[in-house]
Amino acid sequence: MVLRHRERISVSQGISIFITVLFYLFFSLTHKVWAKRANLAVTALNMAWAIRNYFIITLCRGGECPEKEMAIYLVMATSLIMLISALFPDYKLNSKATPA
Secondary structure (H helix, E strand, O other): OOOHHHHHHHHHHHHHHHHHHHHHHHHOOOOHHHHHHHHHHHHHHHHHHHHHHHHHHOOEEEOOEEEEEEEHHHHHHHHHHHHHHHHOOOOOHHHHOOOO
């Protein structure tokens, strides 16, 4: 089975988003401050990549304009949700009470 150029681009872009989702899940489930900071970086890169994919996939080339499917909007929405959840993590710092 031979993939056309546009299909090969879509497959490689989907794999990169899948990898960033795996990093997001790992960092979300790790209860360390460095993991929450890394999670913010990963989700920001994921959002930037999703925006890039939106423009690349929906771009008209040679007079042929692809139909925008629901999946491209779903990728954008889930990337935004991931970024928002990374901005507000549910993490409690251990503060040691100092006697006054």
